[in-house]
Amino acid sequence: xxxxxxxxxxxxxxxxxxxxxxxxxxxxxxxxxxxxxxxxxxxxxxxxxxxxxxxxxxxxxxxxxxxxxxxxxxxxxxxxxxxxxxxxxxxxxxxxxxxxxxxxxxxxxxxxxxxxxxxxxxxxxxxxxxxxxxxxxxxxxxxxxxxxxxxxxxxxxxxxxxxxxxxxxxxxxxxxxxxxxxxxxxxxxxxxxxxxxxxxxxxxxxxxxxxxxxxxxxxxxxxxxxxxxxxxxxxxxxxxxxxxxxxxxxxxxxxxxxxxxxxx
Numbered sequence: 257x258x259x260x261x262x263x264x265x266x267x268x269x270x271x272x273x274x275x276x277x278x279x280x281x282x283x284x285x286x287x288x289x290x291x292x293x294x295x296x297x298x299x300x301x302x303x304x305x306x307x308x309x310x311x312x313x314x315x316x317x318x319x320x321x322x323x324x325x326x327x328x329x330x331x332x333x334x335x336x337x338x339x340x341x342x343x344x345x346x347x348x349x350x351x352x353x354x355x356x357x358x359x360x361x362x363x364x365x366x367x368x369x370x371x372x373x374x375x376x377x378x379x380x381x382x383x384x385x386x387x388x389x390x391x392x393x394x395x396x397x398x399x400x401x402x403x404x405x406x407x408x409x410x411x412x413x414x415x416x417x418x419x420x421x422x423x424x425x426x427x428x429x430x431x432x433x434x435x436x437x438x439x440x441x442x443x444x445x446x447x448x449x450x451x452x453x454x455x456x457x458x459x460x461x462x463x464x465x466x467x468x469x470x471x472x473x474x475x476x477x478x479x480x481x482x483x484x485x486x487x488x489x490x491x492x493x494x495x496x497x498x499x500x501x502x503x504x505x506x507x508x509x510x511x512x513x514x515x516x517x518x519x520x
Contacts, residue, residue, distance in 0.1 A: 412451075
């Protein structure tokens, strides 16, 4: 049985992501692991100060969340929790290396400007350094079976694409796959045709549909397509720079109204 990991800082937005992860785990009959990381305070004299962590209080909060999620699923899936000490991004990476989860499900960012930057930066970092997929859940979004997955790609570096992971994801959710290519200048038809043929062959088991949009703004073009075509999940590959501009993947992580899956 596979595992889904969801980190929490006990904020409302992270609890919403935990609910999303729980409903997804229930659909996939997967285990759910909730983790909370507490960073050690840094001493002004250098090095780490003696911890003043209320471990009992944290465990109590984790137990409460675990109980709520077990009740949410009527006890149909295994739910566990773990408290760790260290940088959250490092602890998630270590946990994923040990557990090899199906996915990590986490919130987009915090509610304040500082939290948005800090937590969002952690999410961007993890999207580039985790080997397992991450599902990034915007505030207020509930789990919905992703029947239509949208992959935005620039049709370059096709040999770097995680083809097997893409196929597995599409098949896991029994979804359709739309590949959207946004370009801002005229491209040679012969080159584009060759790349489409190559990618279509790689992804033949899931029969992808290709769409081409001429637009200067990749983020806007992809979201407009997603809205018109009722897409459920946006798939990106930040580490491989799957977009024309590096900032585009960050825009989806920070600002997408839909759940975003990153993989590499």
